[in-house]
Amino acid sequence: MERIGELEERIKKLESSLEEARNYGLYRMVKQLRRVVSNIEPVSTIEAEKVNIGDGVLVEKTNLDRLHTHCRGAPAKFARNLLRSVFTPEELRDKSLFGRGATQKKVVSVKEALVPERGNAVI
Known part of the structure; x- marks a missing residue:
């Protein structure tokens, strides 16, 4: 019984760690997207000849x-x-x-x- 409780607690910790890792990955993606968007320069249209x-x-x-x-x-x-x-x-x-x-x-x-x-x- 004691072993089952330890394993359940370990599962909860691993699930929370996994959730944090997913959030961190999303955070990094959002940060990279913001950097890319801020570096985009407006494109001027080229008039046709x-x-x-x-x-x-x-x-x-x-x-x-x-x-x-x-x-x-x-x-x-x-x-x-x-x-x-x-x-x-x-x-x-x-x-x-x-x-x-x-x-x-x-x-x-x-x-x-x-x-x-x-x-x-x-x-």
Whole structure:
């Protein structure tokens, strides 16, 4: 009986030591993480290289390169996608390039023209 009591007491001491060791390990990890976080420097964003396509309208070079590769031999597709990169969807909605009415449909109302400077740059 006496031996069982000693063993139970020893088990309790070992369990408390194990808990302290776990807490110490977590403490060290937290300390290391704090050190790493304090050494992190803010990263500045790098502006993408832009190309002037005319009238001071700038388009990202990577976007222009992508259009050249994907729209090879299809100038209408190239111009359409370039318009989408120069104008926002809200700017394109319910507008035409020059603001003229359709020649075939006389009943349809005339749409508002896009900003001429940016539209001419695409052309």
